[in-house]
Amino acid sequence: MGSAGLSRLHGLFAVYKPPGLKWKHLRDTVELQLLKGLNARKPPAPKQRVRFLLGPMEGSEEKELTLTATSVPSFINHPLVEKMDLVCFFPVCGPAFAHLKVGVGHRLDAQASGVLVLGVGHGCRLLTDMYNAHLTKDYTVRGLLGKATDDFREDGRLVEKTTYDHVTREKLDRILAVIQGSHQKALVMYSNLDLKTQEAYEMAVRGLIRPMNKSPMLITGIRCLYFAPPEFLLEVQCMHETQKELRKLVHEIGLELKTTAVCTQVRRTRDGFFTLDSALLRTQWDLTNIQDAIRAATPQVAAELEKSLSPGLDTKQLPSPGWSWDSQGPSSTLGLERGAGQ
Amino acid sequence: MALSAQQIPRWFNSVKLRSLINAAQLTKRFTRPARTLLHGFSAQPQISSDNCFLQWGFKTYRTSSLWNSSQSTSSSSQENNSAQSSLLPSMNEQSQKTQNISSFDSELFLEGNILCQERKRIIPVLLMNFYHAFILLPISEEEAIQIIADPPLPPASFTLRDYVDHSETLQKLVLLGVDLSKIEKHPEAANLLLRLDFEKDIKQMLLFLKDVGIEDNQLGAFLTKNHAIFSEDLENLKTRVAYLHSKNFSKADVAQMVRKAPFLLNFSVERLDNRLGFFQKELELSVKKTRDLVVRLPRLLTGSLEPVKENMKVYRLELGFKHNEIQHMITRIPKMLTANKMKLTETFDFVHNVMSIPHHIIVKFPQVFNTRLFKVKERHLFLTYLGRAQYDPAKPNYISLDKLVSIPDEIFCEEIAKASVQDFEKFLKTL
Numbered sequence: 001m002g003s004a005g006l007s008r009l010h011g012l013f014a015v016y017k018p019p020g021l022k023w024k025h026l027r028d029t030v031e032l033q034l035l036k037g038l039n040a041r042k043p044p045a046p047k048q049r050v051r052f053l054l055g056p057m058e059g060s061e062e063k064e065l066t067l068t069a070t071s072v073p074s075f076i077n078h079p080l081v082e083k084m085d086l087v088c089f090f091p092v093c094g095p096a097f098a099h100l101k102v103g104v105g106h107r108l109d110a111q112a113s114g115v116l117v118l119g120v121g122h123g124c125r126l127l128t129d130m131y132n133a134h135l136t137k138d139y140t141v142r143g144l145l146g147k148a149t150d151d152f153r154e155d156g157r158l159v160e161k162t163t164y165d166h167v168t169r170e171k172l173d174r175i176l177a178v179i180q181g182s183h184q185k186a187l188v189m190y191s192n193l194d195l196k197t198q199e200a201y202e203m204a205v206r207g208l209i210r211p212m213n214k215s216p217m218l219i220t221g222i223r224c225l226y227f228a229p230p231e232f233l234l235e236v237q238c239m240h241e242t243q244k245e246l247r248k249l250v251h252e253i254g255l256e257l258k259t260t261a262v263c264t265q266v267r268r269t270r271d272g273f274f275t276l277d278s279a280l281l282r283t284q285w286d287l288t289n290i291q292d293a294i295r296a297a298t299p300q301v302a303a304e305l306e307k308s309l310s311p312g313l314d315t316k317q318l319p320s321p322g323w324s325w326d327s328q329g330p331s332s333t334l335g336l337e338r339g340a341g342q
Numbered sequence: 343m344a345l346s347a348q349q350i351p352r353w354f355n356s357v358k359l360r361s362l363i364n365a366a367q368l369t370k371r372f373t374r375p376a377r378t379l380l381h382g383f384s385a386q387p388q389i390s391s392d393n394c395f396l397q398w399g400f401k402t403y404r405t406s407s408l409w410n411s412s413q414s415t416s417s418s419s420q421e422n423n424s425a426q427s428s429l430l431p432s433m434n435e436q437s438q439k440t441q442n443i444s445s446f447d448s449e450l451f452l453e454g455n456i457l458c459q460e461r462k463r464i465i466p467v468l469l470m471n472f473y474h475a476f477i478l479l480p481i482s483e484e485e486a487i488q489i490i491a492d493p494p495l496p497p498a499s500f501t502l503r504d505y506v507d508h509s510e511t512l513q514k515l516v517l518l519g520v521d522l523s524k525i526e527k528h529p530e531a532a533n534l535l536l537r538l539d540f541e542k543d544i545k546q547m548l549l550f551l552k553d554v555g556i557e558d559n560q561l562g563a564f565l566t567k568n569h570a571i572f573s574e575d576l577e578n579l580k581t582r583v584a585y586l587h588s589k590n591f592s593k594a595d596v597a598q599m600v601r602k603a604p605f606l607l608n609f610s611v612e613r614l615d616n617r618l619g620f621f622q623k624e625l626e627l628s629v630k631k632t633r634d635l636v637v638r639l640p641r642l643l644t645g646s647l648e649p650v651k652e653n654m655k656v657y658r659l660e661l662g663f664k665h666n667e668i669q670h671m672i673t674r675i676p677k678m679l680t681a682n683k684m685k686l687t688e689t690f691d692f693v694h695n696v697m698s699i700p701h702h703i704i705v706k707f708p709q710v711f712n713t714r715l716f717k718v719k720e721r722h723l724f725l726t727y728l729g730r731a732q733y734d735p736a737k738p739n740y741i742s743l744d745k746l747v748s749i750p751d752e753i754f755c756e757e758i759a760k761a762s763v764q765d766f767e768k769f770l771k772t773l
Contacts, residue, residue: 016771018716093503094523113773267772276771282716283751 005038010121011294012301014274016281019113023104030285031102037287039095103127106271112243114268115279130272133308134212136220136239138270143250145230148260152247164259169227175256176222183219190215217241273304502526511540519562531569546576554583555597568604585611595637603640617643631673639676650679661690671708678711689715697722699733707743721746724769728759
């Protein structure tokens with residue numbers, strides 16, 4: 001019974017990390033909940049042990065002794081059973097499952113929230129594949145004009161206070177467009193493509209150029225969703241980022257606007273092909289929900305990773321390491337559309 | 343012709359190279375009626391030459407019936423000394439009784455201190471040849487059947503699994519419901535249990551615990567937590583229970599306290615007295631209320647007193663509650679005395695400063711200090727988003743703190759927030 005549950009526990013799934021929780025604590029909590037669920041199942045049938053017991057031989061007149069092989073339930077392999085009438089099962093070896101391999105994909109720091117991909121068992125291998133696929137991620141970043149702090153967060157030490165009456169939506173949009181343009185150039189540069197080839201041109205037309213190895217944070221798309229001074233809401237598609245760099249981005253946008261800004265919320269809405277819909281909330285971190293989530297995500301994960309890691313369509317081998325495309329990437333350079341949905 | 347025990351040379355008697363479990367103890371534990379004839383040597387079938395007999399003999403001679411050393415298991419030397427004195431007298435009888443060989447399970451010797459070192463002797467080589475001759479004599483089918491050759495038990499192990507099949511004490515404990523996997527993590531306790539005899543020692547303790555009021559099905563959990571109770575003196579335990587009765591704790595009260603805080607009876611009378619006195623002075627509650635408090639949360643008596651002192655200071659100085667308010671909150675929720683200081687301050691900070699709830703209302707609902715902070719935060723933010731965050735009793739649509747905190751999600755969403763659970767989940771994903 002326990003092994004049946006364990007066999008379904010290999011793969012990737014997404015949880016929604018609430019703000020204020022460290023990713024390590026989240027990983028530990030998920031592991032504990034899974035172990036609780038696995039150990040709560042009925043223990044397997046007892047192992048029989050063959051013992052040779054002395055006893056009188058049947059059908060003999062004299063009292064001859066002989067050995068008969070009998071199978072008795074072994075006492076040493078069963079977890080604790082409360083009921084006294086199950087005499088054959090002895091509690092000696094403790095819970096059947098004591099440890100599970102649970103891995104974390106792209107991490108989120110304590111104050112950020114959003115989609116966090118976890119892998120269980122053999123799924124941890126897929127986490128590396130996901131990392132090597134270099135897919136983009138979506139964030140919603142909330143900013144507050146008029147303040148500057150030392151760590152770019154709202155609760156940091158205050159450094160400066162400014163006015164922001166002169167800030168308008170158009171100014172903000174213009175700045176975001178400049179940012180996106182400069183990052184576009186950086187995208188091409190870090191992707192190590194020979195731009196003079198036909199394939200590179202086709203990829204550029206489709207908007208699929210991106211670096212497949214380490215690079216600084218690159219923004220593939222950024223736009224403003226909501227602007228009501230002092231608050232504003234941005235949507236950012238990026239890769240190779242950290243949440244601290246996103247907060248720094250908000251700070252720099254404030255500087256460009258000739259005022260100051262701090263970041264109040266960083267929330268990841270998409271990580272590769274895992275979105276908010278499939279992310280499990282805190283109340284759903286138990287064995288059955290996680291198994292269902294893994295089952296739901298497996299075909300998609302397999303397909304996407306296959307596509308990302310397979311070589312390009314009938315093109316000659318380029319010197320740059322494994323370029324490939326991602327169907328989730330932004331379809332237009334201005335990033336007005338969100339990355340292609342499911 | 344069969345080898346019988348009497349024919350084994352007497353000098354085996356005194357040879358002792360390893361410490362062993364006393365045969366007397368083993369007779370009761372291992373119910374093997376058949377004669378076992380030096381079955382140890384069957385584990386080492388290759389007896390090639392005489393000069394290697396010494397090593398062989400030294401390893402397996404333990405199978406000899408004439409053990410005369412009493413044994414103890416590995417680590418605790420002080421229990422060895424006490425065990426020695428009690429076991430030594432019975433050893434001498436053993437050497438007379440030859441049928442004890444039959445019950446002797448040779449494999450069960452455990453490493454430990456070597457007692458009586460002065461009685462070690464070297465086996466002369468001549469006698470070795472003599473013994474050798476005995477081994478190779480043919481034996482009848484009947485006697486061959488009666489040789490029992492199980493794989494030897496390990497002399498020292500990190501788990502009780504290896505010994506449970508052979509130890510009646512352990513088997514009976516497991517039947518009671520004791521979780522041995524937790525006890526084996528404490529080597530001293532595990533060794534103690536292995537050496538105790540069920541009939542003599544453990545039974546007395548169990549009967550005493552039943553007298554105190556612990557039910558049969560609760561004994562297992564109690565013993566798993568407090569395995570050290572076997573090293574306590576029964577008289578002392580009775581005195582402590584009498585002391586508690588003298589302080590007007592009823593029998594049911596004492597049973598509940600012992601069940602919830604298994605280590606309670608390990609505390610001496612003076613210590614218990616000091617602690618009860620501390621709580622009475624510190625909280626300045628009436629005797630009856632202190633008694634109720636301690637019965638509800640007996641781990642106040644067994645835990646450390648420092649966190650309680652700190653928490654009292656936190657409530658008074660940092661959070662600004664008056665003494666009678668603190669008394670009221672503690673009688674409602676005793677757990678507040680042992681709560682984590684940081685969590686207390688964070689919860690209070692959110693409830694008082696963000697939700698703007700004044701002190702006198704928090705005092706009415708102290709269970710807010712007992713809930714996780716994220717629960718309070720999420721529900722408050724949801725109500726704010728819906729515009730229903732109204733915590734002032736004077737105004738309409740008032741939501742009390744206990745309703746905010748103590749009811750499950752579905753009921754909260756339907757009745758208080760008047761929204762569906764899916765809306766709540768969608769909202770949570772926007773935080």
